[in-house]
Amino acid sequence: MTSPHAIEAEYDLVFAGGGTVACVCASRLATAFPDLKILVLECGPTTKDNKQHIQPGQFFTHLAPTSPTVKYFVSKPSVYLAGRSLAIPTGRCIGGSSSINAVVYNHPAASDFDDWENDFNNPGWSSKELIPLLQKVETYEIDPKKPRHGSGGPLKVSYGGQILDLAKQFVELGPKFEKDRPLTDDGNEFGTASINAFHIIPKWVSTNGRRSDVAHHYIYNKDWKNLSVLDGCRVQRVVFEDGIATGVEYLFDKQVYPSAPQDIRTVKARRLVVVSAGAMSTPLVLERSGIGKKDVLEKAGIPVIAEVPGVGENFQDHPNSVAPYLADPNTPTLDSLFRGEPETWGKMTEQWERDGTGLLATNAVDAQIKMRPHPEELAELGPDFAKYWKEVFANKPDKPLFWLCALGGLAGDQSAFPPVKYMCTGCFMGIPASRGYVHISSSDPYADPDFYSGFLSNPVDILALRWGYKKGRELIRRIPAFRGALIPAHPQFPEGSAAALTETGPVPLDAPKVVYSAEDDKAIDEFLRKFVTTAWHPLGTCAMKPFEMGGVVDSKLNVYGVKNLKVADLSIPPSNVNANTYSTGLAIGEKAAVIIAAELGGRL
Numbered sequence: 324m325t326s327p328h329a330i331e332a333e334y335d336l337v338f339a340g341g342g343t344v345a346c347v348c349a350s351r352l353a354t355a356f357p358d359l360k361i362l363v364l365e366c367g368p369t370t371k372d373n374k375q376h377i378q379p380g381q382f383f384t385h386l387a388p389t390s391p392t393v394k395y396f397v398s399k400p401s402v403y404l405a406g407r408s409l410a411i412p413t414g415r416c417i418g419g420s421s422s423i424n425a426v427v428y429n430h431p432a433a434s435d436f437d438d439w440e441n442d443f444n445n446p447g448w449s450s451k452e453l454i455p456l457l458q459k460v461e462t463y464e465i466d467p468k469k470p471r472h473g474s475g476g477p478l479k480v481s482y483g484g485q486i487l488d489l490a491k492q493f494v495e496l497g498p499k500f501e502k503d504r505p506l507t508d509d510g511n512e513f514g515t516a517s518i519n520a521f522h523i524i525p526k527w528v529s530t531n532g533r534r535s536d537v538a539h540h541y542i543y544n545k546d547w548k549n550l551s552v553l554d555g556c557r558v559q560r561v562v563f564e565d566g567i568a569t570g571v572e573y574l575f576d577k578q579v580y581p582s583a584p585q586d587i588r589t590v591k592a593r594r595l596v597v598v599s600a601g602a603m604s605t606p607l608v609l610e611r612s613g614i615g616k617k618d619v620l621e622k623a624g625i626p627v628i629a630e631v632p633g634v635g636e637n638f639q640d641h642p643n644s645v646a647p648y649l650a651d652p653n654t655p656t657l658d659s660l661f662r663g664e665p666e667t668w669g670k671m672t673e674q675w676e677r678d679g680t681g682l683l684a685t686n687a688v689d690a691q692i693k694m695r696p697h698p699e700e701l702a703e704l705g706p707d708f709a710k711y712w713k714e715v716f717a718n719k720p721d722k723p724l725f726w727l728c729a730l731g732g733l734a735g736d737q738s739a740f741p742p743v744k745y746m747c748t749g750c751f752m753g754i755p756a757s758r759g760y761v762h763i764s765s766s767d768p769y770a771d772p773d774f775y776s777g778f779l780s781n782p783v784d785i786l787a788l789r790w791g792y793k794k795g796r797e798l799i800r801r802i803p804a805f806r807g808a809l810i811p812a813h814p815q816f817p818e819g820s821a822a823a824l825t826e827t828g829p830v831p832l833d834a835p836k837v838v839y840s841a842e843d844d845k846a847i848d849e850f851l852r853k854f855v856t857t858a859w860h861p862l863g864t865c866a867m868k869p870f871e872m873g874g875v876v877d878s879k880l881n882v883y884g885v886k887n888l889k890v891a892d893l894s895i896p897p898s899n900v901n902a903n904t905y906s907t908g909l910a911i912g913e914k915a916a917v918i919i920a921a922e923l924g925g926r927l
C-alpha cells in the first residue's frame with residue numbers, strides 16, 4: 324500500500340491528535356481564517372456515518388478491550404487499590420473521546436473555572452469568560468430559553484430517546500426522603516440552585532436520538548478547503564529548530580493502516596504546533612519531543628529540549644464507586660443490550676431507525692444529584708475530612724462533594740452474574756485529593772507509559788466515597804423498582820451486621836436508616852479499594868499554571884521553554900472540575916480557538 328493520505332509538506336497549523344478539543348479549535352479557526360491551512364493528525368480511525376458512533380446507546384461497545392476506537396492506559400498495581408491496576412480508556416478515533424463517551428451532560432461549578440484564574444494566575448479563564456463559550460457550543464433543545472444554556476450551537480442537548488422509569492422514581496422519591504434536597508428542572512445552572520437538587524440528566528444527544536460528538540458536528544458536516552483531518556496518523560514527536568517548534572514527525576498507525584509504510588515522516592508547521600492528544604497522551608508526546616523531567620527523558624534516551632518538570636505530573640480523574648442492585652424484572656434497563664441479546668438489539672434498532680427513540684437513543688444514566696453535605700452532615704464524614712473540606716469546599720457553596728446517579732443496568736462483563744435486570748448507583752468525587760502521574764517508558768510511540776493513578780492514596784477520598792455509598796444505598800433501596808443488592812459486588816459486612824444486605828426490597832420511605840459500625844465502615848473501605856474505578860475523566864497532566872508551581876503551559880497555552888508550541892486538551896486544567904469532563908473539553912477547545920485567533924490577528 325502507498326500512503327493512505329496525500330499530505331503536503333507544510334501547513335500553517337498542525338494539531339497532534341484529532342479528538343474533542345482539536346476538532347472544535349481547528350474547525351473554528353478554519354472557518355474564521357479561510358486562507359489558513361490546517362492539518363489535524365489523528366492516530367485512530369474515522370468515525371464518519373458509523374452507527375456505533377451515532378447511536379448513543381452503543382457507547383459501551385467501545386469499551387471492549389478489543390475495540391479499535393479505544394486506548395486503555397493500565398496503571399501500576401497499587402496498595403491503595405488492594406493491589407489492583409486501573410485501566411483508563413480514552414477515545415482513539417476522529418472526534419476522540421467525544422465520539423465514544425457516555426453522553427452525560429454536566430456543567431462544572433462556576434467556581435471550578437474561577438479557581439483556574441485566581442489560584443493559578445490564569446487571566447481569561449474565569450467562569451465569566453468560559454460560560455459564554457459553553458453556551459456557544461450547544462443548542463439546549465430541552466428549553467433553549469434557559470439563561471445559562473445555548474440556543475444556536477452545533478451540539479444538541481436533550482433528554483435522549485427514553486427516560487427510564489427507575490430514574491423517574493429516583494428523582495421523585497429523592498426529595499421525599501432527603502427533605503432539604505428538592506427537585507429541579509435544571510441541575511446545570513452554574514449556581515447553588517443546582518446543588519443538592521434531584522434532577523433528570525440531560526444528554527449530549529439530539530431530540531432525534533443522535534450523539535452530539537465533535538466529529539459529526541464540527542468536522543464532517545462541512546466541505547473544508549483549508550482543513551484536513553486525517554485518520555491513522557500517529558505523532559511521534561514535535562520537531563524544533565533553535566527551540567522553535569517547526570513541525571511534527573508522524574507515522575501511519577499500524578492498527579488503522581496495517582499495510583502502510585512504517586517510515587517516520589515530517590510535516591512542517593509554519594506558525595504553530597498544537598498538541599491535543601488528551602490528558603493521557605499529550606505528556607507522552609511532549610516527553611518524546613524532549614520536553615519534560617530530565618530524568619524521565621534521560622532514561623528514555625531523549626535529548627532535553629526544555630526541562631519542564633511538571634509534564635505528566637498532577638494526574639487526576641474522578642474516583643468512581645458503582646454499587647449494583649437488582650431491579651424489577653419488568654422495568655426497562657439497558658441490560659439486554661449490554662448482554663448482546665439479539666431480540667432487543669433488533670427491536671431497538673428498528674425503533675431508533677423509525678423515530679430516533681428507545682434504548683439505543685439513551686445511556687440509561689438518567690437521574691442524579693450533585694450532593695454537598697449540609698453542615699450537620701459533615702460530622703458523618705468525620706474529623707479527618709474537616710480540614711480538606713475547609714480548604715477546598717467550605718467557601719465555595721456551588722461545589723458539590725460528589726455526583727450521585729442512578730443507572731439503569733449493569734454495564735461491563737455480566738458473565739459472572741445471572742442474566743436479570745440490574746440498576747446501580749454511581750458516585751464520583753469531583754475534587755479528589757489524590758494525585759498520580761503518567762510518563763513515557765521509552766521513545767517508541769506505541770510503548771505503554773509508566774502510569775501511576777494515585778487513586779485513593781489520600782485518605783480523604785475514601786471518606787467521601789464511603790459517605791457517598793451510604794447515601795446512594797439509602798435512596799435507591801426505597802424506589803419501587805428496587806429488588807435487593809447484588810451482594811457479591813458490595814461491601815462484605817461482618818456476620819450479624821446491622822448493615823447486612825439482602826436480595827429483597829424495596830423498603831418503605833420511612834424505614835429506619837441503616838446503622839453502620841466501625842467494622843462496617845472498614846468493609847466499605849475495603850470494597851472501595853477493591854472496586855473503585857475511573858469515571859473516564861483523566862486530566863491535569865500538563866497543567867496551566869506558573870512554571871514554579873509545576874506548570875507546563877501559560878494562560879495562552881504556550882509550553883514553557885520553547886516557542887510556537889501550545890497544548891490544548893484536558894491535560895491543561897490545573898485543578899479538577901465538578902462534572903463529567905466533555906463540557907470542560909468543549910470550553911477549552913473554544914477558548915484555545917479564541918486565543919489562537921487573537922494571535923493570528925483576528926477575533927472569534
Ligand SMILES: Cc1cc2nc3c(=O)[nH]c(=O)nc-3n(C[C@H](O)[C@H](O)[C@H](O)COP(=O)(O)OP(=O)(O)OC[C@H]3O[C@@H](n4cnc5c(N)ncnc54)[C@H](O)[C@@H]3O)c2cc1C
Binds near residue numbers: 892
Ligand atoms: C469511555 C468514556 C466515557 C466518557 N463519558 C463522558 C460523559 O458521559 N460525559 C462527559 O461529559 N464526559 C465523558 N467522558 C470524558 C470526555 O469525553 C473527555 O474528557 C473529553 O472528550 C476529552 O477531550 P480531549 O480533547 O482532551 O481528548 P480526546 O477527545 O480523547 O482526544 C485526544 C485524541 O488524541 C489522539 N491521539 C493520542 N495520541 C496521539 C498521537 N500520538 N498521535 C495522533 N493522535 C493521538 C487520540 O486517539 C484521541 O482521538 C468520557 C470519556 C470516555 C473515554
